[in-house]
Amino acid sequence: MNHTTKQTYMALLILVILLAGANTVQAVSAGDECLTAVVEDISPSSVGINEQFTVGISLENCGTRVPENITFEIIRIPPDIIVTESLVAYIPKFVYRDSERQLRYHMRTTPDAKPGPHIIRMRLTYGSDDAYVVKYYDAEVIVTGEHAEPRISSVRTNPRYIYEGDTVDLSLEIENFGKGIAKSVVVNLDHDFKGITNSTVGSLATGGNQTALFKFKAGTAGTFVIPVIISYEDDYGKQRDEYDIQLTVLDRKGNLNVASVKVDPVLPYEGDTVELTMRIENSGDNSINSVRVYYDHPFKGLKESFIGTLDPNEDGPAVITFVADEAGEYQLPVTITYSDDFGEEQIRTNINLIVMEKSSGAGTAIIVLLILAVIGGLIYYNYRTTRSKDAVIRQLMEGNGNSDGSKKE
Known part of the structure; x- marks a missing residue:
């Protein structure tokens, strides 16, 4: 191997060593302290109003080092969710690098909880002063509710047939056809008669019914379409439904x-x-x-x-x-x-x-004569009527006799 070849080989070897060193540095950096929180389950998955449920949290190590000084806490709760245990969990140190820690929070919804999504805000902190990490997480809890549906199931009036001037007792049967409870039910009539226009029913359970009573005076005759407004509260808040009833007032002046x-x-x-x-x-x-x-x-x-x-x-x-x-x-x-x-x-x-004027005896006599003449005329008319009837009967009798004689001849 000549000198040039040796230099080239050494240069390549140094480059490989440098590259291997760089990779090692990155791996050490990526394998530093790392911890994450996972919302594992919300049980039951469908949370109703005024019901208990649990939220499960899993703390998992995502790095190569064992995390220390771990704190997990709930920092914000919706007003209609109550946590029945401590909001802060402190863990000094994981036992080993691949450890996990399970947390479970027992909660419940309030009796007046509103249906819909509710966000629970959580915070995870860990590490030392020189490498302090803060992470935030959200858990979404869906609160389910039911709609109420109070409606008019029957209409009755007393008297049954209403006349102008009558005082009327009106009974509206209100029945809840929905699945939720109808609370604070108030029924209003939008009519122009003198009398009572609103009636408080109270609460209606599913399938329950109550009678709203009204009293008014039917001032004028005619056919009237009267709006009926039913105000109430259910799981979704304040509601207002409007229906119509028809009343016919017959024409009669007074009682x-x-x-x-x-x-x-x-x-x-x-x-x-x-x-x-x-x-x-x-x-x-x-x-x-x-x-x-x-x-x-x-x-x-x-x-x-x-x-x-x-x-x-x-x-x-x-x-x-x-x-x-x-x-x-x-x-x-x-x-x-x-x-x-x-x-x-x-x-x-x-x-x-x-x-009558006071008059002389002659005037009185004339009046008496007139009265007697009227009476006499009535007697004469009755007499003539009687004679006429007798004559008709006699003729009928004689006619019947002649008829029989003719037959004999």
Whole structure:
């Protein structure tokens, strides 16, 4: 081997040694302290509301050296997840290079936990002061929930057939068709009647039902589409659903009717004391209070009569007396006032009254004669009608006899 060949060989050998040294340095550098955390499992995988679960963490050595001064801790927890043990785990040193350490945290969701993803923030630290390492990890916990679905299952009214002026009891059966619990259920009616517009139901379990009660006065006749708003809370928070119901109000003015009117005497004369009686009937399904009748007449005497309370299908008299001090034909306005659960109401009507003039005996005699003539005319008409009937019967009888005689001949 000549000198040149020796130099070339030595140069190649030195290059190989240098390259081998470089690789060794890199391997030592890559094989330094290394530790990692792995979220192994969340059990059960589907976490419900107000349920317990566990989170398993595995600490694994990813380097060539044994890690020291290891601290693993949970640094941020969602408000609706509770950890039931210490948040910090301290490990002075792994036993050997390929060691692993298993951590398991017991947790539970709160009763008001909101469904959806929840992030748990964790931190891993290890090493000495001159080689201190900090790593962060996230564990995602999916909280599952159920939707509630409160709906109207039936509609009932009392009375069944609603008339204008009726006081109505409305019952809405609310049933939960969903899988979650409906909490703080409130039902509102968007109507223009006088009365109650909201009803608190409370909580409804799955398949549960409650009755929302309302009371109102059907002020006007017609067909009405009434929005029904149901507000509630379920696992996903506050909810609001809207439905419609239809009510038909029939045309009838009020619950009070004038059953009869009596004037005593029937044909009063000028100067007579008259007793006027009007019977007021409650034809509705509810009691009516403070029934008062006012007669707007021009005579001296009483003008108002107080009846009081009338129960369903009950009637009462409104009686006044006055002196008919002037003859003539009168149309007396009458105002009937009453009160119910929704305030005071009025009904107006009229009464016709004839007051005769005081006259001489001849005039009275003429009136009596006229009355007698009318009565006589009625008697005569009845007499003629009777004779006519008798004649028809006689003719029929005679006709039947002649018919038989003809047959004999």
